[in-house]
Amino acid sequence: MTEKTFQKKPGYYNEFPIFRVINLMKKNIGLQDSCLQTNEIAILYLEEQSLESGNNEIFIKELCSKFKVSLGIRDFEQFKSTLYKSYILQTYNLIEPFFKNINQTYRYYNNFDRDWKTQDDKGKNLDPFNQLLINLPKDKSQELKTYPEYFLFNYYRLVRNSIAHLQDSSNQHERTNEYFNNYIKCNIDFFKDNYEIIAPNSPESINFTDYILYTKSIKYFSNILNDLCFPSIHNLVILAQKDKNLQSKLNMTKTIKSDGMLLVRINTLRGFFHGHFNTNYKKIRDEFCKAYLEDEKVDCSKFL
Incomplete structure (x- = not known):
């Protein structure tokens, strides 16, 4: 009988190397978690x-x-209510820059040379998270919207706006309540089952569990974002071909006359990959090296 492998919920594990901006976000969120x-x-x-x-x-x-x-x-009770709402603001102030960074990362690694859309079809300005969705390929954007976390991040952004801009918009609180009723209530069981947290709560009842869910969900869900934003091998090759520092190093082995020179060239490409991503993904690394050399019409089958 095969023993079942335990998988911690919600089971969002990355298949591709993690972007540095995601590791940085997790580090910053972790530091805040320990303090709060x-x-x-x-x-x-x-x-x-x-x-x-x-x-x-x-x-x-x-x-x-x-x-x-x-x-x-x-x-x-009043003290805790005020404090817990401030936790949502603090967390938003870490997550919003992260979404901006992941947008820049996506554009850089995927050779995104088109105009970056910042508004929807009706001309409404979009927050960084929804900017990413409107600029991603349609299939990836639709996939992201199937996750309850998509609605969760939108909700806590609205909660943040209700707290921070209450004096500026009389209908902000009403919109936040409406979003909770339409998109959050139906997903509460999902968060309870997968995060083992009784949250999210309504705008009037924000408490410490909301803060825990907000930070925990972004740490897990960033793995999904990572894999959907990760470039194809083809785009990695284009990125490498544009890198002046890498090209300078590769010029030293441009004319391959021996296996040793080919290995030097391969290791130079591996070093480029490791400079961007960690060393635990050797299969993807070598797929990149092979694709780069094949584009140069170099036979590397002996080593890759």
Whole structure:
């Protein structure tokens, strides 16, 4: 009997080398996670001690006096509600630049030389995430929209806008609620089953679980984005052919007269690949090297 292999939910694992911008995003999100989760422990402990004191108001006043803080909120529910909404803002401020970076990465590696669309067909400005979708090939864009996370990121962006721009747009909160009712409620069971988190919550009920879901989902879903944005071998070859530094190195073995010179050329191409991606994807690396040399009409079958 074959033993079943455990796969951690939601099971979004990358098949291609990870872009550096994704590793950087995960590092930044991880640092924020460690800070805010430690902060959550402190908040819950403070709330617990406040309840055990028997007099919440006196307890907070004594702490304010002890630590020389002029004012401390006594309503923990109001305090946590305000704080958790700020976590959504903070996370958005990490995720939005990431989407901008992944757009630039996609354009660079895929030799995207057309005008980058920043508006939809109706002339409405698009956020960076939806800019990516409108510029991707149609099949890839449609695939991304099949994931509940697509709606989740749009929702938390709207939540962020409701918090940050409440005074500027009277109907922003209404639009956020409408989006929650139309696109999020139907996916709550998916997030509960796959992320083991009871979230997302309605705009009025944003709490710590929303923050956890927001950060956890982008870390997993970035693997999907990575693979859909990863260039074809053909595009990698074009990128290499345009790289002046690589071409300068390859010129030293332009006329191949021995197996040794061919190996030097292959290793130079491998070094170029490793300069962009990690070393764990040797099969893709060597497919790139083979395609590059075949484009030069070089027989590399002895080594690749």
